[in-house]
Amino acid sequence: MSYELKRVFASLPHMERGVAKVLGGDPKGNNFLYTNGKSVIIRNIENPAIADVYTEHPxxxxxxxxxxxxxxxxxxxxxxxxxxxxxxxxxxxxxxxxxxxxxxxxxxxxxxxxxxxxxxxxxxxxxxxxxxxxxxxxxxxxxxxxxxxxxxxxxxxxxxxxxxxxxxxxxxxxxxxxxxxxxxxxxxxxxxxxxxxxxxxxxxxxxxxxxxxxxxxxxxxxxxxxxxxxxxxxxxxxxxxxxxxxxxxxxxxxxxxxxxxxxxxxxxxxxxxxxxxxxxxxxxxxxxKNHLLSVSLSGFINYLDKNNPDRPLRTIKGHTKSIQCLTVHNADGRLNIYSGSHDGHINYWDSESGENDEILGKGHSNLVSKMTVDDAGRLVTCSMDDTVRYTDLSKREYSASDMIKMDMQPKCVSVGPGGLAVTVCIGQLVLLKDKKKLFTLDSLGYEPEAAAVHPGGGTVAVGGADGKVRLYSVQGNTLKDDGKVLDVQGPVTDMSYSKDGAFLAVTDEKKVVTVFTVADGYTEKNEFYGHHAKVVCLSWSPDNEHFATGGMDMMVYVWTVSNPDKRIKLPDTHRLHHVSGLAWLDANTLVTTSHDACVKQWTLKI
Missing domain, CATH: 2.130.10.10 (YVTN repeat-like/Quinoprotein amine dehydrogenase)
Known part of the structure; x- marks a missing residue:
C-alpha cells in the first residue's frame, strides 16, 4: 500500500489593499512565483494548473x-x-x-x-x-x-x-x-x-x-x-x-x-x-516572455490580451483564504471538486485539467463549514452566516430563493434521498426537505456536533460533545429519538455512513475512529488507532471497504474496514496545517484541502 501526489491546485497570492505584490519570474520564462501565508507557490506559466509549493518558512x-x-x-x-x-x-x-x-x-x-x-x-x-x-x-x-x-x-x-x-x-x-x-x-x-x-x-x-x-x-x-x-x-x-x-x-x-x-x-x-x-x-x-500577467486585489491572476484590452485571455481563480471543506460531484462523467473557504467563497475545479471558477452571484458571507451534494445534483452548504444554501450545479449560480435562514449557527449538514437533509446547529437539529424547514428539535440535553443521514433515508445518527451517538428515525415530517445510544471514546468531531449504508464511522477528539455495523443493530465492528491528535474529518471510499481520516496531527490515514492494521499513512499532506477536508474522486484517488488554500490529489495503491 503506497501513495503519491498526483496534482496540486495552488492557492492564489495573499493580497492586502494598498500593498504591492511582487511576482517573480523564472529566467527561462517557464514559471512564475508568488507567496501566500507561509508558502511560496511556483506555477507553470503556460499551464498554471501545474504547481509546486514550498513550505519551509516558519x-x-x-x-x-x-x-x-x-x-x-x-x-x-x-x-x-x-x-x-x-x-x-x-x-x-x-x-x-x-x-x-x-x-x-x-x-x-x-x-x-x-x-x-x-x-x-x-x-x-x-x-x-x-x-x-x-x-x-x-x-x-x-x-x-x-x-x-x-x-x-x-x-x-x-x-x-x-x-x-x-x-x-x-x-x-x-x-x-x-x-x-x-x-x-x-x-x-x-x-x-x-x-x-x-x-x-x-x-x-x-x-x-x-x-x-x-x-x-x-x-x-x-x-x-x-x-x-x-x-x-x-x-x-x-x-x-x-x-x-x-x-x-x-x-x-x-x-x-x-x-x-x-x-x-x-x-x-x-x-x-x-x-x-x-x-x-x-x-x-x-x-x-510573451505573457503579460497582473494580479488583482481579489488575488485573481490575469493574463492580459493586447488585442482585446477589456478582456483578459484567461483569469486564474482559486482561494486566497484557508479552505474549510470540500466535496466531489460527477457531472456527465466529468469529476468536479467543490471547495469552500474561510471567506465564504466556493470554487469548483475540473479534477483533470484544474480549470476552475467560482459560483456566480452573492453567496455566503462567512466561513463555509460543510458541503455535500444531494441526489438532485444540488450543492448543499452551511455557513457561519447562519444560512443553508442549495445551489443547482448545472447552473452554478447562487439564487436568493435557495437560501434558508437558521435560528442558530449551523455546524454541519448531511443529505439523504428524496431531497432530505439534516442540519446540526448550536443546540438544535433541523430537518429539511426540498429547500424548506420541516422540523426543529430543541432542548436536546446535549450539544450536537455532527450528523449523518443513512443512505436509505430512514435513520439519522447524531454525534454529541458528550462522546455519544444517538439514533433518530425520520417519521413523516419529524425526527423521533429511537432511544438508542452508541458510545465512542470522546466528543464526536465528524461522522459518515459508508456509501452502501452498511457501516457508520465516527471520529472523535480522543484520536480514535470507531466503525459500527448497521445491520447488526449498530454493534461496534472495530476501533482504529494511529492519530496523535484529535481527528477532524473523514470520508468513505466508493468501494465501501476503505475510508480516510484527517487529524490535527497533520496526518491522513486510509483505513481498511475489515483490518485496522492494514492502512496507508500520508504524513505531511499539507505541511503547515492539518487537513480540513477529504473526498474521494474514485477508489484510488483521494482529494485533500487545508488552511494553505491548496487542493491536492493523491493516487493510492491499495
Missing part, C-alpha cells in the same frame, strides 16, 4: 525571486529571514539561510551572476542589506532613506548599479560593488512602490502612490523623463515590469487598469481595463 513569506541562473530561489519573510533554496530537486533543499535585519522583507534582487543579493524592508536600525549569497558577508551599505524601503533592483549588466524606493517618497541610487550611496531623487510626492531596471541596463523606472512613473539613466541615475506626462495613472501605481527588449513596460495601478507603455515616446500604447470593483485594483504585474 513565518509568513512576503517575497520570492529566482536567481538569474534559475537554479535557486531566495524568499524572505516577515521576521527578516532569507532562505535560499534549490529549484531543481523536488525536495527544494535549503542552501543558505540569513537574517540581514529584523523585520519584514519586502523585496529582493540578485546580481546577474547570481552571486550577490540585495534585500529591503522594514528593519529596526536599517532597512536594507547587500551580501554575498554563499557567505552572507556584506558587499555594501543601503543608506539614504529615513523610512521603510519598499522596493529594490540591481542592474543586470556591468557596471552594477542598485536603486531603492521608499515610504519617504525618495529613490536612492548606489554604485558598486561594494555598493556605495551616490544620490537621492525626490521626484515623487508620495510613497515609492516599485523600481525596476530595464533588462539592457540603460534605464530604470520608478513608480509611486502619486500615480507617476519616472525614467532615469541606468548608469548615472540622471532623470530622463516621465511616462504619460503629468500622471501615468489616476490611482497609485504598485508595480512595473519591462519587456525583454527594454523598449516597453507595463504598470499596474489602483485605478483598476494596467497600461502598456512605449518607453521611447513615453505614451501608453494599450490600457487594459480590469473591472470596476474595489477588488479589481491591480497590485502586481509581470512581463514574462
Amino acid at each position: 513565518h509568513q513569506v512576503i517575497v520570492a525571486k529566482y536567481a538569474p541562473s534559475g537554479f535557486y530561489i531566495a524568499s524572505g519573510d516577515v521576521s527578516g529571514k532569507i532562505r535560499i533554496w534549490d529549484t531543481t530537486q523536488k525536495e527544494h533543499l535549503l542552501k543558505y539561510e540569513y537574517q540581514p535585519f529584523g523585520g519584514k522583507i519586502k523585496d529582493i534582487s540578485w546580481t546577474e551572476d547570481s552571486k550577490r543579493i540585495a534585500v529591503v524592508g522594514e528593519g529596526r536600525e536599517k532597512f536594507g542589506a547587500v551580501f554575498l549569497w554563499d557567505t552572507g558577508s556584506s558587499v555594501g551599505e543601503i543608506v539614504g532613506h529615513s523610512k521603510i524601503i519598499n522596493t529594490v533592483d540591481i542592474k543586470q549588466t556591468r557596471p552594477y548599479r542598485l536603486v531603492t524606493g521608499s515610504d519617504d517618497n525618495c529613490t536612492t541610487f548606489l554604485e558598486g560593488p561594494p555598493f556605495k550611496f551616490k544620490c537621492t531623487m525626490s521626484d515623487h510626492s508620495r510613497f515609492v512602490n516599485c523600481v525596476r531596471f530595464s533588462p539592457d541596463g540603460n534605464r530604470y523606472a520608478s513608480a509611486g502612490a502619486d500615480g507617476q512613473i519616472f525614467l532615469y539613466d541606468g548608469k548615472s541615475g540622471e532623470k530622463l523623463g516621465t511616462l504619460g506626462g503629468e500622471k501615468a495613472h489616476d490611482g497609485g501605481i504598485y508595480a512595473v515590469s519591462w519587456s525583454a527588449d527594454s523598449t516597453q513596460l507595463i504598470s499596474a495601478s489602483g485605478d483598476k487598469t494596467v497600461k502598456l507603455w512605449d518607453v521611447g515616446s513615453g505614451t501608453a500604447v494599450t490600457t487594459f481595463n480590469l473591472g470596476s470593483d474595489v477588488l479589481d485594483q491591480q497590485l502586481g504585474c509581470l512581463w514574462q
Whole structure:
C-alpha cells in the first residue's frame, strides 16, 4: 500500500489593499512565483494548473525571486529571514539561510551572476542589506532613506548599479560593488512602490502612490523623463515590469487598469481595463516572455490580451483564504471538486485539467463549514452566516430563493434521498426537505456536533460533545429519538455512513475512529488507532471497504474496514496545517484541502 501526489491546485497570492505584490519570474520564462501565508507557490506559466509549493518558512513569506541562473530561489519573510533554496530537486533543499535585519522583507534582487543579493524592508536600525549569497558577508551599505524601503533592483549588466524606493517618497541610487550611496531623487510626492531596471541596463523606472512613473539613466541615475506626462495613472501605481527588449513596460495601478507603455515616446500604447470593483485594483504585474500577467486585489491572476484590452485571455481563480471543506460531484462523467473557504467563497475545479471558477452571484458571507451534494445534483452548504444554501450545479449560480435562514449557527449538514437533509446547529437539529424547514428539535440535553443521514433515508445518527451517538428515525415530517445510544471514546468531531449504508464511522477528539455495523443493530465492528491528535474529518471510499481520516496531527490515514492494521499513512499532506477536508474522486484517488488554500490529489495503491 503506497501513495503519491498526483496534482496540486495552488492557492492564489495573499493580497492586502494598498500593498504591492511582487511576482517573480523564472529566467527561462517557464514559471512564475508568488507567496501566500507561509508558502511560496511556483506555477507553470503556460499551464498554471501545474504547481509546486514550498513550505519551509516558519513565518509568513512576503517575497520570492529566482536567481538569474534559475537554479535557486531566495524568499524572505516577515521576521527578516532569507532562505535560499534549490529549484531543481523536488525536495527544494535549503542552501543558505540569513537574517540581514529584523523585520519584514519586502523585496529582493540578485546580481546577474547570481552571486550577490540585495534585500529591503522594514528593519529596526536599517532597512536594507547587500551580501554575498554563499557567505552572507556584506558587499555594501543601503543608506539614504529615513523610512521603510519598499522596493529594490540591481542592474543586470556591468557596471552594477542598485536603486531603492521608499515610504519617504525618495529613490536612492548606489554604485558598486561594494555598493556605495551616490544620490537621492525626490521626484515623487508620495510613497515609492516599485523600481525596476530595464533588462539592457540603460534605464530604470520608478513608480509611486502619486500615480507617476519616472525614467532615469541606468548608469548615472540622471532623470530622463516621465511616462504619460503629468500622471501615468489616476490611482497609485504598485508595480512595473519591462519587456525583454527594454523598449516597453507595463504598470499596474489602483485605478483598476494596467497600461502598456512605449518607453521611447513615453505614451501608453494599450490600457487594459480590469473591472470596476474595489477588488479589481491591480497590485502586481509581470512581463514574462510573451505573457503579460497582473494580479488583482481579489488575488485573481490575469493574463492580459493586447488585442482585446477589456478582456483578459484567461483569469486564474482559486482561494486566497484557508479552505474549510470540500466535496466531489460527477457531472456527465466529468469529476468536479467543490471547495469552500474561510471567506465564504466556493470554487469548483475540473479534477483533470484544474480549470476552475467560482459560483456566480452573492453567496455566503462567512466561513463555509460543510458541503455535500444531494441526489438532485444540488450543492448543499452551511455557513457561519447562519444560512443553508442549495445551489443547482448545472447552473452554478447562487439564487436568493435557495437560501434558508437558521435560528442558530449551523455546524454541519448531511443529505439523504428524496431531497432530505439534516442540519446540526448550536443546540438544535433541523430537518429539511426540498429547500424548506420541516422540523426543529430543541432542548436536546446535549450539544450536537455532527450528523449523518443513512443512505436509505430512514435513520439519522447524531454525534454529541458528550462522546455519544444517538439514533433518530425520520417519521413523516419529524425526527423521533429511537432511544438508542452508541458510545465512542470522546466528543464526536465528524461522522459518515459508508456509501452502501452498511457501516457508520465516527471520529472523535480522543484520536480514535470507531466503525459500527448497521445491520447488526449498530454493534461496534472495530476501533482504529494511529492519530496523535484529535481527528477532524473523514470520508468513505466508493468501494465501501476503505475510508480516510484527517487529524490535527497533520496526518491522513486510509483505513481498511475489515483490518485496522492494514492502512496507508500520508504524513505531511499539507505541511503547515492539518487537513480540513477529504473526498474521494474514485477508489484510488483521494482529494485533500487545508488552511494553505491548496487542493491536492493523491493516487493510492491499495
